[in-house]
Amino acid sequence: MKKLSVLLFLTLFLSGCSDNWGWYVVNPYNKSGWVNLKFLISGYYFTLLLSFTSILISVAVGLLVALPGLSKNPWLRKFNRVYVEIVRSVPILVLILWVYYGLPPMTGLEINVFWAGVVALALSDSAFQAEIFRAGIQSIDKGQYEASHSISLNYRDTMRFVILPQAIRRILPALGNQLVYMLKMSSLVSVIGMQELTRKANELVVTEYRPLEIYTILVLEYLALILVVSAGVRWLERRLKSDERV
Amino acid sequence: MPESPVGNDIEIKNISKAFGEFAALKDVSLNVKRGERVVVCGPSGSGKSTLIRCINGLESHEEGSITVDGILLNHKTKSLEQIRSRVGMVFQQFNLFPHLTVLENITLGPIRSKKVTQEQANVRAMGYLERVKIPEQAYKYPRQLSGGQQQRVAIARSLCMEPKILLFDEPTSALDPEMISEVLEVMIELAETGMTMICVTHEMGFARRVADKMVFMDQGRIVEMAPPTKFFDSPDTDRCKTFLKQILHH
Ligand SMILES: Nc1ncnc2c1ncn2[C@@H]1O[C@H](COP(=O)(O)OP(=O)(O)OP(=O)(O)O)[C@@H](O)[C@H]1O
Ligand SMILES: [Mg+2]
Numbered sequence: 217m218k219k220l221s222v223l224l225f226l227t228l229f230l231s232g233c234s235d236n237w238g239w240y241v242v243n244p245y246n247k248s249g250w251v252n253l254k255f256l257i258s259g260y261y262f263t264l265l266l267s268f269t270s271i272l273i274s275v276a277v278g279l280l281v282a283l284p285g286l287s288k289n290p291w292l293r294k295f296n297r298v299y300v301e302i303v304r305s306v307p308i309l310v311l312i313l314w315v316y317y318g319l320p321p322m323t324g325l326e327i328n329v330f331w332a333g334v335v336a337l338a339l340s341d342s343a344f345q346a347e348i349f350r351a352g353i354q355s356i357d358k359g360q361y362e363a364s365h366s367i368s369l370n371y372r373d374t375m376r377f378v379i380l381p382q383a384i385r386r387i388l389p390a391l392g393n394q395l396v397y398m399l400k401m402s403s404l405v406s407v408i409g410m411q412e413l414t415r416k417a418n419e420l421v422v423t424e425y426r427p428l429e430i431y432t433i434l435v436l437e438y439l440a441l442i443l444v445v446s447a448g449v450r451w452l453e454r455r456l457k458s459d460e461r462v
Numbered sequence: 463m464p465e466s467p468v469g470n471d472i473e474i475k476n477i478s479k480a481f482g483e484f485a486a487l488k489d490v491s492l493n494v495k496r497g498e499r500v501v502v503c504g505p506s507g508s509g510k511s512t513l514i515r516c517i518n519g520l521e522s523h524e525e526g527s528i529t530v531d532g533i534l535l536n537h538k539t540k541s542l543e544q545i546r547s548r549v550g551m552v553f554q555q556f557n558l559f560p561h562l563t564v565l566e567n568i569t570l571g572p573i574r575s576k577k578v579t580q581e582q583a584n585v586r587a588m589g590y591l592e593r594v595k596i597p598e599q600a601y602k603y604p605r606q607l608s609g610g611q612q613q614r615v616a617i618a619r620s621l622c623m624e625p626k627i628l629l630f631d632e633p634t635s636a637l638d639p640e641m642i643s644e645v646l647e648v649m650i651e652l653a654e655t656g657m658t659m660i661c662v663t664h665e666m667g668f669a670r671r672v673a674d675k676m677v678f679m680d681q682g683r684i685v686e687m688a689p690p691t692k693f694f695d696s697p698d699t700d701r702c703k704t705f706l707k708q709i710l711h712h
Binding site for chain 1: 519547550561616623
């Protein structure tokens with residue numbers, strides 16, 4: 217709450233300097249300013265859709281990659297290491313460009329901007345998710361597996377009912393960080409033309425020539441988004457903690 | 463249950479087990495008859511835990527053979543599954559599932575592996591909670607219970623799988639002294655029902671009372687095996703004598 221009020225104050229303060237600045241460009245009280253502002257804010261739609269779709273996929277893929285990393289079989293462990301190392305070493309921006317421009321001619325598949333963004337973001341994030349899950353699962357006491365074994369649970373049930381529920385509670389802060397990171401990284405998908413927050417701001421700058429004001433709004437948009445999401449993650453953490461009693 | 467033809471529930475023949483270079487079990491053999499109660503004792507590191515963990519496949523043995531209720535334990539998934547469903551285990555550290563309530567801890571196994579409905583499992587679980595005398599704790603989380611209560615939940619969790627054999631690995635060693643007797647009491651009642659039991663414990667009062675057979679281990683071998691009267695009054699080996707003197711003086 218305090219942060220939000222500071223934010224509000226900052227905006228008001230900045231709008232006070234309207235002599236040197238050109239705040240008319242996003243001033244909700246004049247018609248074109250209001251249209252511009254709506255245009256900028258509408259970028260939230262794809263920023264959110266892109267980020268949440270990507271994080272869901274990357275969590276699933278990350279888990280699937282983490283499990284072989286915990287296996288006794290050295291080949292499965294090797295697969296986990298190779299996947300993580302390769303994916304982790306490619307910059308996200310490069311991955312986005314490669315998936316959008318490189319993948320279609322290589323595979324003959326058509327891919328639109330949105331799904332190219334999702335594939336690139338999810339792929340890149342999955343390596344981090346895999347490491348987070350691996351660490352989380354490894355932190356669970358060996359006795360939990362032994363107890364599961366002794367009541368005849370198979371591997372799947374042991375993971376599903378005993379290990380993962382505990383591991384996920386422990387890694388929730390890390391997953392929250394990844395989500396915030398994802399929201400920020402989604403701005404890179406603007407380079408292939410995804411109409412999210414950053415792209416919208418860029419386009420408006422080209423027509424209005426007011427980069428200072430428009431990018432300031434962009435910064436505030438991300439700031440507000442991240443603050444809200446972080447608060448949501450903390451709320452979820454508290455809720456899960458309260459019935460954990462560990 | 464004990465009336466069925468008296469065979470061996472567990473046959474351990476000449477097993478060995480090494481952790482790297484270190485031999486934890488050396489040529490160990492042990493037969494346990496149906497309904498028999500065996501108490502295993504011995505100094506720390508003598509291989510007691512390793513021995514009973516081999517019986518339900520938590521550790522793999524290298525030589526020799528283990529047969530449980532007629533099933534050869536060979537670490538193929540099938541035999542492991544069959545053996546697990548016949549053998550329950552109670553651990554020193556309880557190993558309850560902290561994110562589940564007491565009732566959920568107890569019903570998870572039956573529901574997932576025995577194809578019992580939720581209601582049937584709940585009824586059965588409450589029955590076993592009564593047997594361990596804490597039905598009123600059913601909806602609490604493990605963390606909210608005392609150590610003695612937690613261990614009794616762990617016993618109920620094992621019982622709810624309706625095993626033929628129960629293994630106990632120092633079930634009272636992690637408990638405060640005032641809670642030991644409530645757990646031992648439950649174990650004594652269990653012994654009276656004719657359950658086949660192998661208990662690793664240093665509670666010699668309990669051993670005298672329920673054991674049919676005492677086993678003393680040292681450095682990975684079974685050094686002495688005798689009925690309790692003989693075992694406590696005139697053990698054959700000096701090592702066993704010294705050990706008994708030490709723990710009975712505590
Ligand atoms: N996973 C393992 N890796 C390496 N060594 C092990 C492992 N488990 C047990 N050991 C060793 O094997 C020996 C026997 O261990 P075990 O746990 O069976 O002893 P114990 O008789 O149960 O002792 P305690 O009374 O302390 O529980 C010990 O020396 C122990 O250090
Ligand atoms: Mg032990």
